[in-house]
Amino acid sequence: MAQPLQPSAGPTAKNGTALAQSQLxxxxxxxxxxxxxxxxxxNDHLPPLTLTASQPHATRAPNSINLADLSSRSQSLVSQLGTQNVxxxxxxxxxxxxxxxxxxxLAYEVEVLRGEAISLADALSENLHEDIIKFAPEGGDVGEQKEVPDEEGEKESIPELPNEPEFIAQLRILGQVRRRLEEVIQTFGDAMEWPLPPSELSITSSFISVSAPEPGTESYSREEKGQEIAKKLRTEITELLDSNGGGDSGVAxxxxxxxxxxNLATIWKGTAEEKARTRFLDGLARIIEDRRxxxxxxxxxxxxxxxxxxEQIAEERDSGPGAGLFRGLQRIRDEIYLE
Known part of the structure; x- marks a missing residue:
């Protein structure tokens, strides 16, 4: 038989924690x-009742108790359940x-948000209506387009709305200039992160053999940094080749x-570093070509x-017991095609 219920201990938590604990x-x-x-x-939580007092010859069940003990245990169980209920x-x-x-x-917060939404709608439709028209005039069909040359000399069109104030068009041009400046800054940053080792520059700019720079000098630190970046780029190309299973996607x-x-190397076009960087990129291209x-x-x-x-399967078939039959059928098929 199971033991009687024991009252659960522990302080009662707030905000539903006690209920969650009681459910568990x-x-x-x-x-x-x-x-x-x-x-x-x-029946599961109370022991069986013995009948030896009223029936002396009856068989006594194990762990059975008399009526008085059963009554006290029942009262204890009911008391425990009452405590749980309370x-x-x-x-x-x-x-x-x-x-x-x-x-x-929640009702108060909803009312506050409703009032703020109504105030915002009134401000947009009444107080700020004229100011909004200046930035988004009615009848917003795209009218003329201004053409602004980009970095490569190609002209890029900027749409203009009819009756659009002049300062709005100027703001659009300034936004486009800002985007181009950000691209230039990004390109300049990438170029600064790709230094060329002085040894490569010396070899490409002169036929005289130049020894490696001495340790401790500025050229030596530039040499180390340049070699490190070159190694990093080679490793990056190798990792890309091995990505996605090392197949055509990695080559792409x-x-x-x-x-x-x-494209980044075009910055050094016409300078002394052009040949060295081109040779380095050709080396990376050879790695990709070898993988391809x-x-x-x-x-x-x-x-x-x-x-x-x-072919081996065909030869085995031709050399089998039915080889003559297959050759005969093939000859008949060829004759039909010739006719």
């Missing part, structure tokens, strides 16, 4: 089950009061990154292997 209490879970039966509950009723009362208070606060990603570097050729060779080998397997 193992001693209360059976009350929430749909198959709960009071008779089964009492505690849960208190929790329910607290939650109900909290819901009522929250409902009042590496090629796209190389094109961005080539390796993939093509791999596909060719796979296709040749599949073709040889098919």
């Amino acid at each position: 209490d193992s001693s209360l879970r059976h009350f929430t089950e749909t198959s709960f039966d009071p008779v089964d509950f009492l 505690r849960l009723s208190g929790n329910l009362t607290q939650l109900t009061e909290e819901i009522l208070r929250s409902g009042g606060r 990603a590496a090629t796209e990154r190389l094109e961005k570097l080539r 050729k390796a993939l093509e060779n791999q596909r060719d080998r796979a296709s040749k292997k599949a073709r040889s397997s098919m």
Whole structure:
């Protein structure tokens, strides 16, 4: 038999915490089950009643007690259930009061938001109506378009609305200028992050062999930084080639990154660093080309292997018992095609 219910200990929490704990209490879970039966509950939590007093020859069940003990245990169980009921009723009362208070606060906040929305609508439709028309005139069809040359000399059109104030068009032009300045700043930052080692520059600008810079000098630090950036770019290209399984998608990603570097290298066009940077980019291009050729060779080998397997199967079929029949059918088919 199960032991009698024990009253749960611990302080009562606020804002529904006590209710959540009571729902998780193992001693209360059976009350929430749909198959709960009071008779089964009492039979499980109370020991059986002995009948030896009224029936001396009756068989006594194990752990059975007499009527007096059973009555006291029943009263104890009812008292424990009553304590649980009082505690849960208190929790329910607290939650109900909290819901009522929250409902009042929520209604007040809704009224405040409603008033603010009405005030904003009145301000937009009455007080600020004329100012809004200046920025978004009525009949907003796109009219003439101004053409502004971009960095590459191509002209980019800027739409203008009819009856648009002049300062609005100027603001649009300023916004476009700002975007271009941000692009220039970004490009300049990328260029500053790609230094060229002095040794590469010396080799490309002179036929005289120049020794490596001595440690501790400024050229030595520039050499280290340049070599580090070059190694980083090679590693980046290699990682892109190995990405997505190292297939065609990786080659495409590496090629796209190389094109961005080539566009960035146009900054040094006509300078002493142009040849060195071009040679470095050509080295990266060779890495990508080697990977592309390796993939093509791999596909060719796979296709040749599949073709040889098919030819081997055909030879085995021709050399089998029905080879003469197959050759005869093939000859008849060829004759039909010739006719």
